[in-house]
Amino acid sequence: MPDHVDELERAFQQLKATIHQQLVESLDLTRFDERNQDRLLVQIRALADRVSKTRPEILGKLDRERLLDELLAEIFGLGPLESLMQDPTITDILVNGPYTVYIERRGRLELTNILFADDEHLLRIIRRLVARLGRRIDEVSPMVDARLPDGSRVNAVIPPIALDGPTVSIRRFGAKPLEMDDLLANQSIMPEMVEFMDAAVAGRVGCLISGGTGAGKTTLLNALSAAIPGDERLVTIEDSAELILQHRHRVRMETRPANTEGSGELSQRDLVRNSLRMRPDRIIVGEVRGSEVWDMLQAMNT
Template identity: 55%
Template sequence: MIGSMFNSDSKPTPLQAGAARKESREQRFLRIKQDVHRHLIAALDTGSATALKDHELRRELRRGIEDLCRYRADLLNEGERERLINEVIDETLGLGPIEPLLRDPTISDILINGPKVVYVERRGRLERTNVAFHDEDHLVEIVQRIASKIGRRLDEANPMVDARLADGSRVNAVIRPLALDGALVSIRRFAAKPLIAADLISRGSICREMIEFLAACVQGRLNMVVSGGTGSGKSTLLNMLSGYISENERLATIEDAAELQLQQPHVARMETRPANLEGQGEVRSRDLLRNALRMRPDRIIVGECRGDEAFDMLQAMTTGHAGSLTTIHANGTRHAIRRLEMLVGMASFELPIWFIRELIASAVTIVVHCERLAGGQRRVTQISEVTGLVGEQVQMHDLFTFEKTGLDQEHRQMGRFMATGIRPQCLEVLREAGIILPPSLFERRQLIPERADTVAPVTPRRNPT
């Protein structure tokens, strides 16, 4: 197999011992790695390689690299050879220097500011790594590899891209001339296994009473909006809530970069598409949303409302697609309603404000706000109910809140979850759906988070009659 994949006459030339002594050991390692990678690519028979499965290709690449490394035996020890083999395989098949970061389950975000500056977020804290790319061309090449796999382009004509990795992680990249100091790349990691309610409760992100109410709202087909800032946990919460949707329902999802991890068997997933070089072929969220209405979905889930698709989303919520969900960037539940007003107004300038507010009040029942607090913790800080219009103003009240009480010695936000004591008006709708929530769930009090070892699954109580 080696002979069929590699040209035997492509061998690296030995280094001069004198030149090697002028370099540090790390510099020498990097130079040898680049040289071996270059010769590997030159010797690789792409026709034979593409016929192999991933694990077979990795095995054959390892053999080929070991063969090339024999010409550097005087310069590399056993540990360096193993490191070189792994890094060259990552360079050839994976994402180069950041591949080890992607295998680290404790990392939630990878933030790249040019080829020599790479930060990661662990447990809500940013820390700089010693990972570096050879140069900016190397970094751009890696990002272009990601984008090309899903049919996206990244070049001077299109210097921004939203893409995704095979595991669903979301990638955003900006290159020159928009990025002044080198390519900027952010990767939002997603767990291989979606978080469930017990995970969020055990992490202190939400309390059982709040989950029980939200799960009832999902099963009772109330329309819901999840708001929050970047990295606040909106998509994580949306994924978790979708787990309470019946497996018998048909779902349609619309996203800019597919990242939702729905567990239902009947899901029609759609993703927007940017325009081509000629400025044609663009498919927007609004186009997909209108098409989704013809696909007989029971519910529609829009990954994020950020433009004129908000108007169509609200119309869908009021015309036979009850129980739909979406997210929106906002600073609180009331600000989320104002953002919806603005987005709908931008979509249809001729609509009067009283009509827009009436549409929102009739479409949205529950707004949930997520926040990334000082210290990096993610919390659900508000659950509010939209109760209708008073005059021309959308009225809503808080059912559950998170009250901030200051910072601890490590500058992490402290606080407590509270039930406000307000009884939701939507309880009657839930009762008609056969879901009974006890009045005590909403009594004004502090809600005590549970320990990780005591969290049990949350199942909304249904009326036996």
């Protein structure tokens, strides 16, 4: 572990790893799931109590509860990331190797005290994460870009592409997107800009939203979509579904990567072309950065 981790935290993490390994060796963890985790919790608590008697300086009462929570997250959830995923104020989780985890909260990056035991521990959590999504990550396919069930977008890169160890980037989205009134209230946008954009949408003018990473492009697009009349048919095309539109008459499409044999890919360009046959009133493309730009420009002129 890096030098900035104090000795007590090092000891706690080592103890947690030891107990987890003992659980793996003594129990068939595949027999347990979230429906019967109470049975497992009893056994974890008994093991933690036995260990705490030998290391009382590490496990106080609060630390014992923390240990139980983290062991359950290790078995059923996303390990050290589980607590971050439960925090609704966090918009980005950025893992730069096992010992450096940043979060973004209210537009500011913060270094956390979240740690993984080592590269292998982080890699195990990444593999569990992508396996739940029906994807795989290994040396042959060292990058994954996917969407979690809650709508969050996850990108993972492992060696040999990631030179300093496995990395994970998770972009999270609130259950309720910000509206124009919210953007006005926090002075993210001026009233004159809202009036202009509403007029552009009402006039069916083709619109392009551009900006840097994390600038709020998707947030603005979600808010702007409220100006689209409710009786129009919308078709959305995205790599990872992020748009949260309130319209009833909408069709959402998401690209698909190639399978392990290298076939079956459906690109944005394929979906843009197909959307023209779906009688759309509006086509909304979440993000363009390749050859699909040409097809999008053609679609904007139909």
